[in-house]
Amino acid sequence: MNKSLRYISVSHKTASTIQREKYHLSDTEKELLTHLIRSTFSDISGLFILATCNRTEIYFEAIHTTKNDLTALLIDFKSIQNKTSEQMVFISSNQTETSIQHLLEVSSGLESLVFGDAEIISQIKKAHQFSMHYKMQGSLLERALQAVFKTHKRISNETNFRDGTTSVAYKSLKVIRQTYDSETVKSKKILFVGAGDIVKQLFKYNSKFNFNNIYISNRSLEKAIILAQANQCHTYPWEHVLSNNFDDFDVIISAASNCPNLINNISASKKPLLIDLAVPCNIDKRLKEIEHVIFHDLDSISVELEETKEHRLAATDEVNGIINEEIESYKEWLEGGLLRALLAEFKIKVHTKVKTQLNTIESSKITLVTNQVMKKIMVQNELTINVDDIDSLICEEISSLHI
Structure with a gap:
């Protein structure tokens, strides 16, 4: 019997955040799960585990093991009750063509919560390295991943789908770079207020900007310290934020939850850049009326992001066309492989x-x-x-x- 490429998936499209969290896999859990799958299903020759904040997916190459078998094993592995109802949060397939189509749509960013998100390809490369470490590529899976990387390159080169950004965090850092001259911008003193997802994204995207004088302040000092240590920056006392003591800062990006008008007074001694990414707003909008203040909020930041999204939506047909072409190439390779196997058997x-x-x-x-x-x-x-x-x-x- 021939092998098939199969997959199971739980994502933001099928499950709530709480449901997705139950299936998130740490690096240690991925290792344990890999060993469990290998020992339980001897016919699985290829395994690819993709775990991000918005999805957990397992692609596997097998002869007998089905999508339902692996779904049941994952539910047991995570010690989740109500097995029957839990099956409903998964989408899955036992068919090779359907599986590679899903993988290509995910890897291209068509299925991302942030439409067109290019970050997914880095996560796929990391998962690929994990598979290679355990020698679990499999011929069908390895060929599928080569199609993923080729598709990613073609989308970047042949369409406008990758142009611009859809992240408010990335756009905010870009605004800093656009506001100051290139010789001094990296040394500008920057304050991040908050410690939630947006601030975490600010730190993540700073690897592309390399601002090196960053401070973080948060109501929970412990959370601020954790982020500061992880990103080689400094903490700033929350009390100073409450008293609006910002004299030394060139840039303030605020994204603290439930802190309306937290920032309502700015010294006239500097020309600060204020960026408010919070809902409700952290920064009193009256501050933008001060002559020397440069002010941005979610509305102004999001204008370009909406334009980016529209451009990406306009390029969707081109992206789908590339995906379909790569699926056809994969099918031709697959049919050629079957012929080669038949010839080898006949030659014997x-x-x-x-x-x-x-x-x-x-x-x-x-x-x-x-x-x-x-x-x-x-x-x-x-x-x-x-x-x-x-x-x-x-x-x-x-x-x-x-x-």
Whole structure:
């Protein structure tokens, strides 16, 4: 029986945040799960585990093991009750073509919560390295991942789908770079207020900007310290934020939850850049009326993001066209592989017959006749040739070669 590429998936499209959290896999859990899958299902030759904040997906190459088998194992592995109802949060397939289509749509960003998110390809590369570490690529899976990387490159080169950004955090950092001159911008003193997802994204995207004088302040000092240590920056006392003591800062990006008008007074000694990413707003909008203040909020930041989203939506047909072309290439490779396997099996039969008719153990003669017979069969495109005809072809070759 032939192998198939299969998958199971729980994502933001099928499950709530609380439901998704139950299936999130840490690096340690991925290792344990890999060992469990290998020991439970001996027919699985390829395994690819993708775990992000918005999805947990497992792609696997198997002969007998089904999507339901692996879903049940994952539910048990995570010690989740109500197994029957939990099955409803998954989408899955046992078909190779459907599985690779889903993988290509996910890897391109079409299925991302942030439409067109390019970050997913880095996560896929990391998951690929994990599979290679455990020698669990599998031929179908490895070819599928090569299609992923080729598709990603084609989308970047052939469409406008990757143009712009849809992240308010990334856009905010870009505003800093656009506001100050290139010689001094990296040393500007920057304050992040809050410690939630947006601030975490600010730190993540700063790797592309390399601002090196960042401070963080948060109601919970412990959370601020954790982020500061992880990102080699400094903490700033929350009390100073409450008293609006910002004299030393060039830039303030505020994203603290439930702190309306937290920032309502700015010294006239500087020309600060204020960016308010909070809902409700952290920064009193009256501050933007001060002549020397440069002010942005979610509305102004989001204008360009909406334009980016519209451009990406306009390029969706082109992206789907590329995906369909790569699926067709994969299917051609798959069909070629089946033909190669059939030819190899057929050649073994011919080889055995040649060896019997020649009545010799001299491998060079056996190989010569076998190859000549196979060439004639391929020219005639007759893999269904009957036994008598094969015998006749062998006799002809032996005679013509004077063996």
